[in-house]
Amino acid sequence: TLFPYKGRIDLVLTDFVMPRLGGLDLAHRLREVRPDAKILFMSGYTDGQLDQDKVAGLGGIELIEKPFRAMQLLERVRKLLEPDQ
Secondary structure, X not given: OXXXXXXXXXXXXXXXXXXXXXXXXXXXXXXXXXXXXXXXXXXXXXXXXXHHHHHHOOOOEEEEEOOOOHHHHHHHHHHHHOOOO
C-alpha cells in the first residue's frame, strides 16, 4: 500500500515532480485514505501559476517553488496547520 502508516498524519511535505507518481496523483490518492492530511509540495520544475491553480482547488494543499528560504517554508507550514484551514 502507498500509505502503510496508520497513525495520525498532519502534514505531508514532498516534491511535486516525481518519477512514478506525480504530485496531483499523490494528492488524490492521499485524500482517499487521509482526507484531513495537509500537503505541502515543493518543486523547482513547475509551470508557476498553472501549478498553483491546480493545487489551490484541492484544499489543504500548498505548493512552494524552489529555491525558497527557511522562513518561507515555515510560513507555508504554519498556514496549512492553522486550525481554520
